[in-house]
Amino acid sequence: MSRLRVRLAGAVGLLALLAVADPALAHGGAIASNRQPVTAPTWLVLLTGGAAVGASFLLATFVTDRAMVRAVDGWRRLVAAPGRLARGVAKAVGVLGLVAVLAVAAVGPTENNAAVLFVWVGWWAGYTMTTYLVGNSWPALNPWRTIAGLLPSMDESYPDRLGSWPATLALLALIWVETVSPITDDPRPMAAVVLAYTLVTLTGAAVYGADQWFRRADPMARVFRYYGAVAPVQRSGDGLSVRLPGGALSGLEVEDGSEVAFVVALLWATTFDGFVSTAAWAGVAEGVRAAGVPLAGAYLAVLAGGFGLFLGGYRLSSRLARRTGDTYLSAGVVARRFAPSLLAIAAGYHLAHYLGFLLSLAPAIVVLAATPLSVPAQVPVLPLPGWFDLVGMAAILLGHVLAVWVAHATAYDLFPGRLQAVRSQYPFIAVMVFYTMTSLWLLAQPEVPTP
Amino acid sequence: MSERDAAAEEAPGRNGQEAAASPAGPTHVGTGPGTLDGEFDLPADARAVECGYCGRPFADEELLALHLGHAHHDRLTAEEQAAFEAAYEDETTEMRRFQLKAAGAVILLYFLLLMIYALV
Numbered sequence: 256m257s258r259l260r261v262r263l264a265g266a267v268g269l270l271a272l273l274a275v276a277d278p279a280l281a282h283g284g285a286i287a288s289n290r291q292p293v294t295a296p297t298w299l300v301l302l303t304g305g306a307a308v309g310a311s312f313l314l315a316t317f318v319t320d321r322a323m324v325r326a327v328d329g330w331r332r333l334v335a336a337p338g339r340l341a342r343g344v345a346k347a348v349g350v351l352g353l354v355a356v357l358a359v360a361a362v363g364p365t366e367n368n369a370a371v372l373f374v375w376v377g378w379w380a381g382y383t384m385t386t387y388l389v390g391n392s393w394p395a396l397n398p399w400r401t402i403a404g405l406l407p408s409m410d411e412s413y414p415d416r417l418g419s420w421p422a423t424l425a426l427l428a429l430i431w432v433e434t435v436s437p438i439t440d441d442p443r444p445m446a447a448v449v450l451a452y453t454l455v456t457l458t459g460a461a462v463y464g465a466d467q468w469f470r471r472a473d474p475m476a477r478v479f480r481y482y483g484a485v486a487p488v489q490r491s492g493d494g495l496s497v498r499l500p501g502g503a504l505s506g507l508e509v510e511d512g513s514e515v516a517f518v519v520a521l522l523w524a525t526t527f528d529g530f531v532s533t534a535a536w537a538g539v540a541e542g543v544r545a546a547g548v549p550l551a552g553a554y555l556a557v558l559a560g561g562f563g564l565f566l567g568g569y570r571l572s573s574r575l576a577r578r579t580g581d582t583y584l585s586a587g588v589v590a591r592r593f594a595p596s597l598l599a600i601a602a603g604y605h606l607a608h609y610l611g612f613l614l615s616l617a618p619a620i621v622v623l624a625a626t627p628l629s630v631p632a633q634v635p636v637l638p639l640p641g642w643f644d645l646v647g648m649a650a651i652l653l654g655h656v657l658a659v660w661v662a663h664a665t666a667y668d669l670f671p672g673r674l675q676a677v678r679s680q681y682p683f684i685a686v687m688v689f690y691t692m693t694s695l696w697l698l699a700q701p702e703v704p705t706p
Numbered sequence: 707m708s709e710r711d712a713a714a715e716e717a718p719g720r721n722g723q724e725a726a727a728s729p730a731g732p733t734h735v736g737t738g739p740g741t742l743d744g745e746f747d748l749p750a751d752a753r754a755v756e757c758g759y760c761g762r763p764f765a766d767e768e769l770l771a772l773h774l775g776h777a778h779h780d781r782l783t784a785e786e787q788a789a790f791e792a793a794y795e796d797e798t799t800e801m802r803r804f805q806l807k808a809a810g811a812v813i814l815l816y817f818l819l820l821m822i823y824a825l826v
Contacts, residue, residue, distance in 0.1 A: 295823075295826070296826060299822065299823070299826055302819070302822070303819060306815050306819055309815065310812050310815055310816075313808040313809075313811055313812050314808075314812065316804065316805060316808050317805055317808070317809075319801060321776075577747075581765045581766075581769070582764075582765065583746045583747060583748050583752065583754060583763045583764070583765065584745075584746060584747070585745040585746060585747035586747065587745060588745055671764075671769055671772035671773035671775075671776050671777070672768070672769050672772050672797060673797055673801050674797060674800050674801055674804060675769060677804065
């Protein structure tokens with residue numbers, strides 16, 4: 256949500272700050288332009304990033320001991336599960352948070368609204384980070400789940416043939432609404448969208464039962480469940496266990512082809528967000544507007560087209576992997592087993608995309624939350640040092656290196672031959688190298704306000 | 707534990723994953739190499755060899771022998787055991803050759819980048 260980053264930056268008066276600090280930066284108008292660019296030329300950064308991912312793959316081929324691969328991914332320590340009290344507190348916090356967001360968004364100031372900042376910075380950036388860095392606490396926190404649990408339900412059975420397509424389309428639709436509507440800086444439309452989501456979710460849960468709805472149809476629960484699969488804290492049986500980050504991924508298989516589509520949509524969502532805030536896109540959008548085509552339609556076309564391209568690319572690599580890996584496993588099985596490795600990439604890219612955003616606006620959340628109904632005279636923003644860009648690049652690389660390991664462990668789990676396992680990964684590694692370079696390019700672009 | 711011992715001890719469903727079947731979400735699969743219960747997709751003209759124990763198709767005798775050694779090591783005949791060991795031996799040689807090339811590629815990549823950084 257770079258568009259969001261740019262907009263919120265404006266909303267909290269960062270633009271004014273920037274203009275005072277350095278007039279040359281004023282027309283840049285983004286948080287990113289507050290920082291010094293990385294000194295190496297962009298093409299060299301991309302080349303190095305791609306080479307690092309390729310080299311990790313080559314180095315991983317030296318780990319051929321199946322027992323060791325399994326021991327690394329299987330390592331775990333059981334920890335005490337939170338008690339009833341902790342779960343009750345989490346539920347109360349979730350519901351109170353939802354009520355507070357709706358109330359502040361409805362009656363609070365239209366500028367510098369605490370609810371807007373809380374939702375986009377605190378929840379979508381910050382909370383999401385905790386789901387892949389620590390563990391998925393959303394099932395306990397999810398206010399809609401808590402409310403749905405109190406309402407009667409018809410417990411219809413969810414139509415299997417729909418699979419995860421409703422959740423996938425809903426995720427893409429939310430991303431589209433976020434890009435083309437003012438919900439990222441105007442609290443009233445945001446409250447309307449939250450209310451609409453509440454209505455759909457509670458109706459769905461009433462028809463299909465809360466368990467089925469949040470497991471199969473709800474997009475947000477699924478986003479956090481998938482990000483949570485990367486995290487070190489995992490549920491095991493009745494308790495919790497601590498594992499290595501990404502350790503749970505190589506033993507996972509997503510349910511069906513529509514689940515693969517959801518994982519790809521999750522990856523594409525953040526990429527799309529980076530893409531629409533580049534100068535390249537601003538140029539295209541200008542042309543589109545000049546041609547008289549509604550801009551919202553252009554966004555929809557790019558969102559849908561890019562998703563199709565990503566999904567097609569991933570499916571193609573699964574088919575190619577059958578050939579390079581010399582196996583008769585169907586392309587569908589290969590796609591479903593390797594899909595969890597994409598989650599590590601998605602988490603790395605999310606961190607790269609939002610960490611600076613979260614840190615620079617964190618003081619603003621605190622100040623605005625203290626006085627949610629009035630606009631404070633000054634909203635503090637944490638200035639980030641120039642080297643902070645490197646943190647984002649490191650996050651992208653770490654996500655990819657983790658994904659290389661997950662793909663390696665998955666291949667060793669799938670195939671009896673060691674060389675066969677290595678060869679089966681060729682198409683996926685090629686895609687990962689390409690995607691690393693794309694992400695680094697997007698990150699290196701100065702952010703411009705989205706047209 | 708040597709790699710060989712590890713391979714010989716392999717059994718399906720033993721990699722410590724709980725087989726929690728939760729539809730519409732990532733599912734834990736607990737299988738050993740080549741023991742996946744999944745669909746197979748055989749072209750009409752494919753020359754596949756099938757595993758006599760579980761019926762899974764493989765592209766050649768060598769992969770089948772490796773599968774047998776990894777997935778059905780507790781019920782192999784002496785002949786199958788010998789075939790597994792031979793296939794494993796062959797594969798180790800091939801793997802070494804591959805790793806030598808991989809090491810060369812990493813070193814080449816490293817120096818190439820080093821030179822580019824020196825020039826830019």
